Every structure is written in C-alpha cells, then in structure tokens.
Amino acid sequence: MRSDDLFERAKTLMPGGVSSPVRAIRPYPFYTARAAGSRLTTVDGRDLIDCCLGYGPLILGHAHPEIREALLRQLEKGWLYGTPTPLELDLAGLIVGDHPGVETIRFVSTGSEATMAAIRLARGYTGRSDIVKVEGGFHGAHDAVLVRAGSGATTLGVPDSAGVLPDLVAHTRQVPFNDLEALEAILSRNEDVAAFILEPIMGNIGLVLPDSGYLAGVREITAAHDVLLIFDEIITGYRVGIGGAQVRYGVTPDLTTFGKIIGGGLPIGAFGGRRDIMDLIAPAGPVYQAGTFSGNPATLAAGCATLRHLHAHRDIYRRLDEQTRAIGEQVCDRGEGSFVQMGSMFKYFFRDAPPRNYREVKECDTAAFGRFWFSMLEAGIFLPPSQFETNFLSAAHSEQDVEQIAAAYVQCLYG
Ligand SMILES: *Cc1c(COP(=O)(O)O)cnc(C)c1O
Numbered sequence: 001m002r003s004d005d006l007f008e009r010a011k012t013l014m015p016g017g018v019s020s021p022v023r024a025i026r027p028y029p030f031y032t033a034r035a036a037g038s039r040l041t042t043v044d045g046r047d048l049i050d051c052c053l054g055y056g057p058l059i060l061g062h063a064h065p066e067i068r069e070a071l072l073r074q075l076e077k078g079w080l081y082g083t084p085t086p087l088e089l090d091l092a093g094l095i096v097g098d099h100p101g102v103e104t105i106r107f108v109s110t111g112s113e114a115t116m117a118a119i120r121l122a123r124g125y126t127g128r129s130d131i132v133k134v135e136g137g138f139h140g141a142h143d144a145v146l147v148r149a150g151s152g153a154t155t156l157g158v159p160d161s162a163g164v165l166p167d168l169v170a171h172t173r174q175v176p177f178n179d180l181e182a183l184e185a186i187l188s189r190n191e192d193v194a195a196f197i198l199e200p201i202m203g204n205i206g207l208v209l210p211d212s213g214y215l216a217g218v219r220e221i222t223a224a225h226d227v228l229l230i231f232d233e234i235i236t237g238y239r240v241g242i243g244g245a246q247v248r249y250g251v252t253p254d255l256t257t258f259g260k261i262i263g264g265g266l267p268i269g270a271f272g273g274r275r276d277i278m279d280l281i282a283p284a285g286p287v288y289q290a291g292t293f294s295g296n297p298a299t300l301a302a303g304c305a306t307l308r309h310l311h312a313h314r315d316i317y318r319r320l321d322e323q324t325r326a327i328g329e330q331v332c333d334r335g336e337g338s339f340v341q342m343g344s345m346f347k348y349f350f351r352d353a354p355p356r357n358y359r360e361v362k363e364c365d366t367a368a369f370g371r372f373w374f375s376m377l378e379a380g381i382f383l384p385p386s387q388f389e390t391n392f393l394s395a396a397h398s399e400q401d402v403e404q405i406a407a408a409y410v411q412c413l414y415g
Contacts, residue, residue, distance in 0.1 A: 002044050003031045022055075025385050030377075035062035037396040040382060048382040049401050051391040055384065056203070056235050057260040059316075059344070060306060061396020067264050070305035071298060079298040087300040094307045095262065095272065098243045101231065101252040105272030106281055107295040111234040111259030112140025114269035115197065117281075117289045118255050119144055122195035122228045124287035125277050132186055132196045132227075135174045136358025138204030139197060139232050139257075143168045149358050177202055177357040178210065180217040187225040195228040195255070200245035203235040203390045205361045207340045207347040209354070215251040228277070234259035234269070235390070238310060240343045241317050264302030267293070316395045320344035323402045324393050330406040334414045344393040348372075348409065361388070372412055379408035 001009075007028035010017035018024045030042040038061055040050045050062070060067065074087075092105050108114050119131055131144065139145040147157040147169045157169035173190070175182040177198070187193055200215055202208035222229040231253040237244040238261040246252055255273035262268055272278065280287045310316060324346050328339040331348060338354045340347050349355060350365040350372075369387040376383050381404070383391050393402070 003042060004028045006031045006043065022384070022386055022389065029385075037061045037063070038394060038398065038401050046380070048377070048380055049397070049404060050382050051393065051405065052382055052384045052389075053392045053394055054265060055260070055389065056239065056392055057263060057265050059239060059261050059392075059394055060264075060309060061394040062265075064306075064309070064396070066309055067302050067305045070264075070301045071266075074298050074301035077297075080293070080296055082292075085295070085297050085300065087297055087304060088295045090304045091262070091300050091307070094304065094311070095258065095270065098238075098307075099246060099256060099272070100243070101246050101254070101256050101274075102272035103275040104278040105258075105270050106278070106289065107300075108269040108271070108289070108291050109267050109293045109296075110140070111232075111257065111269045112142050113291065114234065114257040114259055114271045115139040115145060115230075115232060116142045118230050118257050118271040118273075119195065119197065120289070121271070121277065121280060121287050122230065122255065124280050124285075126194040126226075126228060128192045128194040130171045130173060130190060130193045132173045132175060132183070132193055134177045134198045134202070134358075136177070136205040136208075136361065137197070137199050137202060137232070139199075144172055145197075147172045147174060149174065176359065177208060178214050179357070180214065180221060183218065184221050187221060187227055193225070193227050195230050196222050197230040197232060199232045199235065200249065200251070201236050201240065201342055201345070203345060205358050205388050206349060206355070206364075207342060207345050207390045208356065208358075208361065209340065209342055210249070211356065215245070215249045219251045219253075228255060229253040230255045230257065232257045235345070237261060238307065239345065239392075242310060242314065261306060262303045263299045264304075264306035266296075266299040266302045268299045268303060313395075317343060320393050320395065323397065323399075326402060327406045327409065331409045331413065334410060337413065345390045346393070347390055348413070350387075375412040376408055379412060381405055381408045 007017050016024045032040050033043045034041050040048045096102050135149040143164045146160045146164050148160040157172040159169050233244040233256050237258045240248050258270040282288045321343050324341050324344050328341050331339045338349045340354045350368045355361040366387050
C-alpha cells in the first residue's frame with residue numbers, strides 16, 4: 001500500500017492516524033519502509049536524506065552496524081528479565097563518568113518519565129511545591145509541564161491541554177529564556193519553589209542558544225535561593241559533545257534528565273544527579289518511582305554501544321560541527337532569515353536575527369516554513385515537520401549528503 005492509502009486506513013484505527021501528533025503531516029505523512037545510514041526509504045519507493053533522525057536519538061545514523069551487532073547479541077540472550085543486569089552498570093558508569101552533575105542515575109523508559117520523576121524528586125527533597133520552567137521549554141507530555149507558554153511568571157500556570165487540571169499546573173511558573181532578571185524576581189518573591197527546570201540549549205522551539213553567561217547566572221541564582229537546578233539534557237546529552245551542555249558550558253546542575261541518544265534509538269529515559277538528592281528515590285528513600293521496562297537489556301545494549309562508539313571516535317563531534325557549519329555558511333551567504341547552529345543541531349528561522357526566547361520564535365512566519373518544508377521534501381530532504389523542532393545531522397551523513405542538504409536549502413529558500 002502507498003502512504004496515502006495507509007494513512008486513510010490509519011485514521012480509522014488511531015486518533016489522527018498517528019502514534020504521536022507531530023507525525024500527522026497534511027495531507028498525509030509518508031510511511032517508512034526501512035532506514036539505513038543517513039537515509040529513510042518510504043513505502044512509495046523514495047529515498048530521503050534524514051535530518052530528523054527520530055527527533056534526535058540517532059547520532060550515528062540508522063541501523064549502525066555496531067549498534068545492530070550489540071542488539072543482535074543481546075536478543076540471543078533474551079530481552080526482558082525483570083532483574084538487575086550487568087549492562088545497567090555499564091551504561092550508568094559511562095553516563096556518571098561523563099557528567100559532573102551526575103553521581104548516581106535511575107533508568108526509566110522515556111524522557112517524559114524522567115522529567116516527571118525528577119520534578120517529584122525535587123519536591124520530595126525540598127519539601128516545596130512549585131516548579132519554575134522556561135516558556136516554550138519542552139519536558140515531555142505529563143501534567144506538570146503542559147503549561148501554556150505566555151502564562152506569566154506572576155500568574156498561575158494555565159493548562160496547555162484539555163484534561164490537565166488547573167490545580168496541577170497552578171504550581172508551575174514560567175520565565176522567558178535568557179532572562180536572569182525574571183528568574184531572580186520570581187525566586188525572590190516565591191519561597192515555595194522546589195526547582196528550576198530548563199533545556200540548557202532549547203531544542204523544542206527550533207533552536208535557541210543560551211546567551212553568554214546565562215547558564216552560569218542561572219546556577220548562581222538558583223543556588224542563592226536554595227532552589228534545585230534541573231538540566232533537561234534529553235536532546236543535548238551526547239549531542240553537543242560528551243558531557244552534554246553541562247560540560248560544554250561548564251555549569252553543573254543538581255539533577256539532569258536524559259533520553260534519546262543514550263538509548264541508541266530504543267526507548268529510554270534517565271535522571272541522575274547529586275547523591276544526597278538521588279538517595280531519596282525508592283528503595284533508598286521515600287520518593288516513589290518504578291517501571292516494568294526500566295533498564296531493559298535491549299535498550300541498554302544499544303545505548304552502551306552508542307556511547308562506547310562516541311567515546312572511541314570523539315572526532316565525530318568536530319566533523320559534525322564542521323559539516324553543519326558548512327550548511328549554515330551556504331544558507332547565510334544569501335539574503336534573509338537566520339541560521340542557528342550548535343554542533344550537529346541546526347535550524348533556519350524566517351526571521352532576521354536568531355530568536356532569543358519563545359516569544360521571538362513565535363514571530364517567525366510559520367506559513368513560509370510550511371511551504372519551505374514541502375519543497376525540501378520534494379528535493380529529497382526530510383526535516384522535522386515543524387517550525388518548532390530542531391534539525392540534526394548524524395555521523396552517517398556523507399559529504400555529498402551535506403552538499404545536497406545545503407543546495408536544497410539554497411534552492412528552496414531563494415529559488
Ligand atoms: C524528547 C524530549 C522529552 C521527552 O522525551 P520522550 O522520550 O519523548 O518522552 C523531554 N525533554 C526534552 C528536552 C526532549 O527533547
């Protein structure tokens with residue numbers, strides 16, 4: 001069956017026809033038959049250069065031979081035990097060793113689960129109720145973080161989804177990114193804040209970088225108010241380098257959440273941090289957290305193989321940075337808009353200056369983005385289908401892929 005027919009049938013079986021909303025491309029999404037390296041092959045027989053990469057996890061590209069081998073070796077031995085495994089120690093050891101902010105770690109099954117538990121833990125540790133997040137910051141699909149952006153720091157949070165009780169988001173306050181004064185103001189007014197959670201590099205509103213000194217300022221202010229600092233490194237962990245944003249910017253949070261890359265393309269999440277805080281998690285302490293699939297062996301095998309490969313080939317990061325920069329240079333050579341890059345994350349904004357926060361991202365022309373996105377797909381490049389998602393490169397992208405991506409950008413933006 002072709003993609004359009006599959007989608008017609010999918011709509012009769014699943015709400016909106018999809019398993020996650022961003023995939024519901026109009027008039028219909030393409031269906032993928034298989035993937036290898038930098039390419040997706042659709043059921044309609046098209047080969048596409050993939051710059052979505054599963055929304056971030058696939059830093060080594062699709063079906064990387066070493067990950068595949070590790071997975072196959074694990075599958076021979078079974079794939080769910082419900083007991084501890086030696087593999088857990090391997091992955092935990094790697095992540096703890098790479099992150100100054102992580103002394104111990106708990107594995108879960110998704111990033112959403114990780115931030116949910118980290119927030120619960122921060123409340124359990126401090127005995128306080130409120131959390132502060134950044135406007136437009138994405139931390140998964142659970143109640144406490146589904147707050148409408150733009151509900152100001154002074155007012156109570158407003159749910160961003162039907163079915164979320166106003167009571168549940170009343171304890172979630174928001175501040176704009178790159179605004180230390182707003183953070184200082186809310187923390188000095190409110191004694192009941194348990195934690196400030198943010199993506200140190202914002203990757204779910206396109207790509208918005210921290211101003212120089214912002215993250216260090218965030219660390220100082222949260223410490224001065226005795227508020228826990230949670231870095232959501234679900235995208236940035238092992239994406240912007242080994243050690244994520246905390247190493248890149250030299251700022252150590254109290255808790256860190258992980259996901260995406262650390263599972264090598266299989267479902268995962270994790271949260272870790274200071275030992276005295278983490279020791280409150282059950283069974284060591286009174287903050288409950290549990291999961292049937294937590295630390296499942298197949299994911300751990302894929303995750304370990306990925307991190308080991310990155311450790312053994314650290315030059316991957318330099319090469320990805322150069323390749324992404326090369327795309328940016330060609331795009332910026334012409335005309336308008338702005339190209340934002342951080343390592344292998346990149347985004348073109350229909351806006352003259354790079355946005356510094358969610359409000360500025362919202363000013364971008366989304367209709368223009370929609371037209372651009374379709375013309376990129378026509379040109380054989382699959383970008384995440386939203387102005388609010390980041391694009392990625394992987395180690396599997398060749399020089400020709402990169403040239404083709406850059407040429408398609410120039411063609412689709414400037415004709
Ligand atoms: C993807 C993402 C999440 C949610 O992870 P899931 O595995 O989709 O639940 C949370 N925070 C950030 C920053 C993310 O990019």
